[in-house]
Amino acid sequence: MTDCLFCKIIAGEIPSSKVYEDDLIFVFKDINPKAEIHLLIIPKEHIDRLDNVSESQAPVLTAMLQKLPELAESQGLTDGFRTIINTGPAGGQEVYHLHMHLLGGKQLPGFH
Ligand code: 5GP
Ligand code: ZN
Numbered sequence: 001m002t003d004c005l006f007c008k009i010i011a012g013e014i015p016s017s018k019v020y021e022d023d024l025i026f027v028f029k030d031i032n033p034k035a036e037i038h039l040l041i042i043p044k045e046h047i048d049r050l051d052n053v054s055e056s057q058a059p060v061l062t063a064m065l066q067k068l069p070e071l072a073e074s075q076g077l078t079d080g081f082r083t084i085i086n087t088g089p090a091g092g093q094e095v096y097h098l099h100m101h102l103l104g105g106k107q108l109p110g111f112h
Contacts, residue, residue, distance in 0.1 A: 006042050006097035010019050020071065024063040027071060035082075036105020041067065050087045056082040057065045077104040082111070 008014040010026045015031040019039055030038040043060040047053055053061060072081050081104035086093040 004046055004097050005095055006040075006099065007046050010042070010044055014065055019074070020067065022063075023062050025067060027067070028100070034101075035103040035108060037081075037103065038104040039071060039075070039079060041100040041102060042072070047091060048096045050085050050098055053098070068102065071102060072104065075102075077106065080104065082108050 003027065005014065009016045009028060010021075016031075018027070019029065020027040024044060025041060026044055027039055028042050029108055030040050041064045043057070043064070045057065045060065047060070049055055068081070072078075083100040084103065085099070086101075090102075
């Protein structure tokens, strides 16, 4: 997708602080961190939102989840973390390239 901010980040057309990448996923630091550690985990393939993931695209969700323990450890998050996927306008999604927030560091407030 040529007009997508996160596709441009994957392509290196817009700079980012990359933490990890493989065939399926790309991980980088959020530009406006809402916690001490705030990473974004995204599929390399452009998928706009969580509720539009097709069956053939679904394996990338597993890849995103499976990487969490290693990413958390690499960031020093030894005692847990929070993951968030905002979906659609009512869910607070601002960038329409699927992304999982990985947040941690200091104790996060409860989310009830
Ligand atoms: P959303 O609200 O869509 O779930 O989250 C979008 C996230 O992308 C926000 O936390 C925002 O700070 C982050 N973000 C927006 N533009 C950029 C950018 O150009 N670079 C990086 N690294 N993060 C960005
Ligand atoms: Zn994209």
